Amino acid sequence: MANKITERTEDFSQWYQDVIREGKLADHSPVRGSMVIRPNGFALWENMKQALDQMFKDTGHENAYFPLFIPKSFLSKEAKHVEGFAKECAVVTHSRLRSTDDGVEVDPESKLEEELIVRPTSETIIWDSYRNWIQSYRDLPILINQWANVVRWEMRTRLFLRTMEFLWQEGHTAHATKQEAVEETTRMLEVYRTFAEDFMAMPVIKGVKTESERFAGAEDTYCIETLLQDNKALQAGTSHFLGQNFAKAFDVKFQSSEGEHEYVWATSWGVSTRLIGGLIMTHSDDQGLVLPPKLAPNQVVIVPIWKSDEEKEEVMDYCDDIVSELKERDIRVKVDDRENMSPGWKFNEHEATGIPVRLTIGPRDLKNNNAELARRDTLDKNIVEREGLAQRVDDLLKTIQEKLYTTAKERIEDNTHSVDSYDEFKDIIENEGGFVYAHWDGTAETEEKIKEETKATIRCIPLEDGEEGECMVTGKPSKQKVLFARAY
Amino acid sequence: MANKITERTEDFSQWYQDVIREGKLADHSPVRGSMVIRPNGFALWENMKQALDQMFKDTGHENAYFPLFIPKSFLSKEAKHVEGFAKECAVVTHSRLRSTDDGVEVDPESKLEEELIVRPTSETIIWDSYRNWIQSYRDLPILINQWANVVRWEMRTRLFLRTMEFLWQEGHTAHATKQEAVEETTRMLEVYRTFAEDFMAMPVIKGVKTESERFAGAEDTYCIETLLQDNKALQAGTSHFLGQNFAKAFDVKFQSSEGEHEYVWATSWGVSTRLIGGLIMTHSDDQGLVLPPKLAPNQVVIVPIWKSDEEKEEVMDYCDDIVSELKERDIRVKVDDRENMSPGWKFNEHEATGIPVRLTIGPRDLKNNNAELARRDTLDKNIVEREGLAQRVDDLLKTIQEKLYTTAKERIEDNTHSVDSYDEFKDIIENEGGFVYAHWDGTAETEEKIKEETKATIRCIPLEDGEEGECMVTGKPSKQKVLFARAY
Ligand SMILES: [Zn+2]
Ligand SMILES: [Zn+2]
Numbered sequence: 001m002a003n004k005i006t007e008r009t010e011d012f013s014q015w016y017q018d019v020i021r022e023g024k025l026a027d028h029s030p031v032r033g034s035m036v037i038r039p040n041g042f043a044l045w046e047n048m049k050q051a052l053d054q055m056f057k058d059t060g061h062e063n064a065y066f067p068l069f070i071p072k073s074f075l076s077k078e079a080k081h082v083e084g085f086a087k088e089c090a091v092v093t094h095s096r097l098r099s100t101d102d103g104v105e106v107d108p109e110s111k112l113e114e115e116l117i118v119r120p121t122s123e124t125i126i127w128d129s130y131r132n133w134i135q136s137y138r139d140l141p142i143l144i145n146q147w148a149n150v151v152r153w154e155m156r157t158r159l160f161l162r163t164m165e166f167l168w169q170e171g172h173t174a175h176a177t178k179q180e181a182v183e184e185t186t187r188m189l190e191v192y193r194t195f196a197e198d199f200m201a202m203p204v205i206k207g208v209k210t211e212s213e214r215f216a217g218a219e220d221t222y223c224i225e226t227l228l229q230d231n232k233a234l235q236a237g238t239s240h241f242l243g244q245n246f247a248k249a250f251d252v253k254f255q256s257s258e259g260e261h262e263y264v265w266a267t268s269w270g271v272s273t274r275l276i277g278g279l280i281m282t283h284s285d286d287q288g289l290v291l292p293p294k295l296a297p298n299q300v301v302i303v304p305i306w307k308s309d310e311e312k313e314e315v316m317d318y319c320d321d322i323v324s325e326l327k328e329r330d331i332r333v334k335v336d337d338r339e340n341m342s343p344g345w346k347f348n349e350h351e352a353t354g355i356p357v358r359l360t361i362g363p364r365d366l367k368n369n370n371a372e373l374a375r376r377d378t379l380d381k382n383i384v385e386r387e388g389l390a391q392r393v394d395d396l397l398k399t400i401q402e403k404l405y406t407t408a409k410e411r412i413e414d415n416t417h418s419v420d421s422y423d424e425f426k427d428i429i430e431n432e433g434g435f436v437y438a439h440w441d442g443t444a445e446t447e448e449k450i451k452e453e454t455k456a457t458i459r460c461i462p463l464e465d466g467e468e469g470e471c472m473v474t475g476k477p478s479k480q481k482v483l484f485a486r487a488y
Numbered sequence: 489m490a491n492k493i494t495e496r497t498e499d500f501s502q503w504y505q506d507v508i509r510e511g512k513l514a515d516h517s518p519v520r521g522s523m524v525i526r527p528n529g530f531a532l533w534e535n536m537k538q539a540l541d542q543m544f545k546d547t548g549h550e551n552a553y554f555p556l557f558i559p560k561s562f563l564s565k566e567a568k569h570v571e572g573f574a575k576e577c578a579v580v581t582h583s584r585l586r587s588t589d590d591g592v593e594v595d596p597e598s599k600l601e602e603e604l605i606v607r608p609t610s611e612t613i614i615w616d617s618y619r620n621w622i623q624s625y626r627d628l629p630i631l632i633n634q635w636a637n638v639v640r641w642e643m644r645t646r647l648f649l650r651t652m653e654f655l656w657q658e659g660h661t662a663h664a665t666k667q668e669a670v671e672e673t674t675r676m677l678e679v680y681r682t683f684a685e686d687f688m689a690m691p692v693i694k695g696v697k698t699e700s701e702r703f704a705g706a707e708d709t710y711c712i713e714t715l716l717q718d719n720k721a722l723q724a725g726t727s728h729f730l731g732q733n734f735a736k737a738f739d740v741k742f743q744s745s746e747g748e749h750e751y752v753w754a755t756s757w758g759v760s761t762r763l764i765g766g767l768i769m770t771h772s773d774d775q776g777l778v779l780p781p782k783l784a785p786n787q788v789v790i791v792p793i794w795k796s797d798e799e800k801e802e803v804m805d806y807c808d809d810i811v812s813e814l815k816e817r818d819i820r821v822k823v824d825d826r827e828n829m830s831p832g833w834k835f836n837e838h839e840a841t842g843i844p845v846r847l848t849i850g851p852r853d854l855k856n857n858n859a860e861l862a863r864r865d866t867l868d869k870n871i872v873e874r875e876g877l878a879q880r881v882d883d884l885l886k887t888i889q890e891k892l893y894t895t896a897k898e899r900i901e902d903n904t905h906s907v908d909s910y911d912e913f914k915d916i917i918e919n920e921g922g923f924v925y926a927h928w929d930g931t932a933e934t935e936e937k938i939k940e941e942t943k944a945t946i947r948c949i950p951l952e953d954g955e956e957g958e959c960m961v962t963g964k965p966s967k968q969k970v971l972f973a974r975a976y
Binding site for chain 1 (some may be wrong): 515517518519522523524525526527529530531533534550551552553554555556557558559560561562563564570574575576577578579580581582583584585586587591592594598603604605606613616617620626632636637639641653655828
């Protein structure tokens with residue numbers, strides 16, 4: 001089979017689409033900007049969900065479900081919130097179709113009194129509920145997460161990275177004190193960092209957004225940012241300290257232990273199927289998808305090879321034993337015993353779909369008590385002994401997980417610069433890309449000027465302390481260097 | 489605490505609402521007909537999902553995700569399908585809001601060229617994808633399931649049983665032969681029966697719908713039907729044999745192994761959060777929610793009782809050991825050590841939220857090496873020995889699971905009648921309710937006449953063979969008695 005994947009150096013954007021298609025992750029849908037998540041893509045998302053969900057539960061959160069539709073008037077209640085989302089809303093205006101000679105049309109008599117917005121995010125509908133749930137400090141904190149679909153009417157879409165409808169989780173918490181809410185915000189940011197690095201093998205930098213990049217309605221937006229193979233940055237998760245903004249908009253007060261009536265403090269935080277785009281652009285290569293073993297739907301595939309029926313029985317017995325040993329170790333393994341497909345064809349498919357480890361077993365392996373072991377990340381192949389195979393595979397999966405992280409970490413470090421002059425900044429942004437640390441005077445004007453002149457944005461003000469200095473553009477004082485990049 | 493739950497005999501409908509409120513399962517939402525699923529309700533749904541999902545995977549299905557929005561023209565492609573859903577659709581017509589002096593309004597300039605329908609079910613959008621995925625018999629079968637939210641603009645809604653938006657799973661399979669598709673349809677019906685009876689402890693009858701009750705676009709609709717405590721029936725799950733209707737509507741053909749081009753055969757099948765309504769009305773009582781242990785978010789709650797700090801430490805140690813022993817057996821247990829709440833207040837809450845088993849542990853229990861064990865279903869309490877406690881609780885959970893099933897089974901049997909005359913039929917439907925088996929001549933006219941005169945509908949034609957006879961209304965020949973009831 002000819003490799004159907006464009007090389008990264010040739011056309012990164014086409015490569016990305018090819019990896020998704022050959023990896024059987026997703027399709028474009030006939031609804032502009034929407035996508036179909038195929039079984040291989042969805043199984044990956046399910047593994048991501050499961051790991052995140054456990055981390056949310058371990059930090060005391062419960063899941064719930066709030067309505068898809070938000071009354072238009074709710075959006076207006078928080079001024080900045082509606083400003084941020086009004087221009088990209090799917091609006092439901094009618095509740096019925098009627099027949100015509102050649103199909104159906106919207107029945108004008110079914111026009112709604114108040115239009116409904118398909119949720120772009122759920123702060124408003126949730127805080128409307130919280131008003132009913134919260135009376136006293138005893139009802140706090142509320143620590144709720146929701147797994148849901150949301151819709152934002154994006155004009156320029158790209159599979160996973162930016163789609164009109166996407167899947168995500170949104171945490172929405174309510175607290176008695178500012179301090180608790182701020183702690184929650186940073187706790188969940190750390191959950192996201194852990195997930196990105198330990199499960200996705202995707203190194204990230206933690207920081208806080210500038211005012212102009214803040215979530216609509218937030219007091220502070222914390223984020224994790226990563227750098228992809230084309231040297232563009234990706235915001236991979238956000239955690240918002242919402243202050244008392246939504247409590248005030250929805251009139252949610254509680255009686256404190258001292259008997260005072262106070263507004264409730266809020267956070268929200270989310271990651272989405274966009275992470276899958278980041279995962280692909282972090283690890284995949286010109287052969288297709290590369291997946292970290294912790295998240296791969298199948299961690300190991302076994303390809304049995306035989307000629308006669310007698311060989312088939314022996315080979316399959318040999319494979320079955322290996323499967324049992326791997327499953328005992330909770331390794332996700334499948335046997336690809338499809339007939340009418342050559343081993344080479346299968347190998348290509350397994351590479352393109354990102355299965356971390358492949359075992360090939362033929363009659364010769366039975367005779368010699370061997371197996372052929374192939375690694376997806378390095379494409380290395382080795383003949384290994386049957387004895388101790390399960391332990392070896394188990395170790396190899398851990399090795400691959402670590403290797404993907406360190407490779408990505410080194411790549412990002414190699415593509416991170418720290419500059420002192422605006423000329424140097426422009427040169428690197430234009431010619432190399434990547435992360436660039438530079439001093440900035442803290443004003444929206446300078447931020448905007450840099451963005452206009454270089455297309456680079458401030459990804460975040462890193463949480464790690466930095467040294468003081470002077471803005472590379474204006475020369476005004478700067479507390480620390482901030483992180484710039486061109487971004488998705 | 490006064491019991492806030494209306495008695496069933498007094499007002500069944502109010503009782504149902506009270507059980508949901510006190511069980512912390514769901515709230516009404518400000519969007520008419522929508523609901524908020526609260527953490528206790530959602531944890532129940534998660535357990536149901538997990539059990540069903542495993543059964544789907546065990547029968548070879550994979551999960552995927554298709555878009556929320558369906559182009560209006562897609563719905564029209566299958567004539568009966570659009571007829572069935574056109575009158576209850578949420579229609580998206582615009583993609584933007586704009587500011588006004590006192591809020592926001594729909595921006596008329598954002599009107600869509602083609603309106604989008606919020607999916608009421610996904611056959612059309614999925615078969616549009618299947619056209620791209622299926623070329624040859626080698627691509628078949630496709631066995632896909634989707635967990636999703638769907639919207640049907642219902643006018644009369646009731647929490648869980650009928651809501652505008654609900655959560656469900658929808659299986660959509662594609663097959664090379666009619667026989668395979670029919671087998672899939674009945675296989676999934678059996679999966680639903682198993683889930684209803686073995687997990688929900690909710691006895692059901694399997695059957696096939698009459699033509700007038702068939703899913704819009706199906707050749708045959710199979711169903712499971714149960715009978716609730718108010719003697720009304722509930723359709724709890726459906727599995728549709730779709731023939732080649734959607735393949736023809738979306739032009740999905742495959743090349744058979746003989747080289748012929750043929751239309752693909754289809755099934756679809758689904759259950760929804762409506763099942764939670766059925767679960768409540770099957771088992772709950774005047775104290776509130778009763779849950780089968782296999783699905784209960786918490787299977788055991790431990791209430792520690794102490795007066796001094798010294799007592800507290802001893803009691804908590806004693807409880808911690810019990811928790812460890814229960815967790816070793818994979819029993820879901822929580823300790824309710826909230827302060828400032830009396831044991832009685834907690835007991836009421838645990839009863840109302842349906843925790844199957846409660847253990848109360850005080851200083852006296854430590855001294856005597858005992859525990860107080862209470863069963864939610866029977867409200868029995870016993871002092872039991874500490875030794876062997878985990879085993880006893882484990883056994884008790886199984887006993888409760890079985891007891892709930894047999895109690896429901898007996899109730900349904902006691903409320904199932906078989907009649908030969910229409911007078912007897914009308915008498916029972918009007919005065920007792922319940923399931924009534926009777927002969928019917930197989931015509932839509934007679935079915936409609938019975939419905940108009942008695943409000944009873946044919947729930948299904950049971951899959952079990954019955955004896956021939958004469959229609960109770962027209963005297964015409966009948967192949968077997970069919971199952972009637974008034975239904976939700
Ligand atoms: Zn450089
Ligand atoms: Zn009777």
